[in-house]
Amino acid sequence: MRASETAYQLLRDEIIQWKLEPGTPLGEVETSLRLGVSRTPLREALSRLIAEGLVRTGPGRTAVVTSLSLRDIVELFELREALETQAARLAARRREPSVFEALRAEFLTGSRDASGASAEDRPYDLADALDVAIDEAAGSVYLQGALRDLRGHLARVRRSAHSNADRLARATSEHVLIVDAILAQDEALAASATSVHLHNSLANILASLPPEAAR
Amino acid sequence: MRASETAYQLLRDEIIQWKLEPGTPLGEVETSLRLGVSRTPLREALSRLIAEGLVRTGPGRTAVVTSLSLRDIVELFELREALETQAARLAARRREPSVFEALRAEFLTGSRDASGASAEDRPYDLADALDVAIDEAAGSVYLQGALRDLRGHLARVRRSAHSNADRLARATSEHVLIVDAILAQDEALAASATSVHLHNSLANILASLPPEAAR
DNA sequence: GAGCGAGCGTTTGTATACAAGGTAAAGTAC
């Protein structure tokens, strides 16, 4: 694999998994030595991360890991609602029934065959699988591109707020509602069901981290 | 100005203004010589353009200017509708009245004071000013980022389809409708008015370039 | 003692040299 790609993947993972906390400076020489690549491919990786919004250029042209305040989370969900409701609409219009029928069964039984992940990650895997299926069914390159960038930020949010069992059960039923709407090719309902899910999801996140307001 | 930034701006302008046609290969040595920069900053510029979607990597890792088919235009508008209706909603919620009152007056009189552009570009300037005002009023960094990327592609579409006087007049009235809804803080109406405008705009574009279906 | 300025050091920005990969063309064998 190309060194620039390696550096990009490594840094992206570290940022999403909070191994690199917001505000961490990413000096070029230091980081390139740490990752075992030269400065040239590292700079390319940083460029991509900056374009993606996970890294920003701080004072003095230094690259630092982007912060993720409460306001950021709210704004992220405002963008997410715009993109995912549209994706749900388009998916309802163009979906391949078999894909979503399979997902529906998995949601109802809670199984996820091919996944080798741990039990506690399973609900997330299933939700991610639905996201991927909707993105693909929407069939828009540009929408998919915007969603891809968004997902990185959202993965970071997920790490900062954990769901309880009750929320997970409710989320599953919300997901089934979305799948049913897509299968019924009901665009308006698919969008509404997505909107409902996102509002509940955001409310759960906000409720789980009020003590420290700013991050 | 940094060489990488220069190269980025130059290439972006050339692509948007169709001076570089879709499919044009951007060999690193050739392009770097042409723009008068070294390969290193050029590669950074290309990275950004690839992330933005204006350039894609073709077979053999060569960079080529992205094509813009009829399908691309439709997909672009599907993304645009998602982003701009949401931006309009948020702008209606958070707008600064004076900004939009000023824009409303400009739309009705057709004037644009500070602009030094030619007469035929004026309607576009005004529409762009409204876009900027809405983006800022929406007050979401992430939404704004997604819109910024989108605008580059849309500028390219605009170049491939010209509006007649009739369409421009209708567009202006549609814009006034959007401004009024934002001023009235009617989020649903602002979104609907935006949706209407985008559908009409797309219909006009599609009608103006049917002869050659694929581009 | 405080504020301004100059110089040094560390940082990013750029260029070039080198390496590796992939593609196309040409030649040979079937």
Place this chain on the structure above:
DNA sequence: GTACTTTACCTTGTATACAAACGCTCGCTC
């Protein structure tokens, strides 16, 4: 004559060396 293989060139990928800009600190002056 066609298909496959091999080789050579051209392209991109990486590393390193050099230049310039910025910040910080120390010293001088008011």
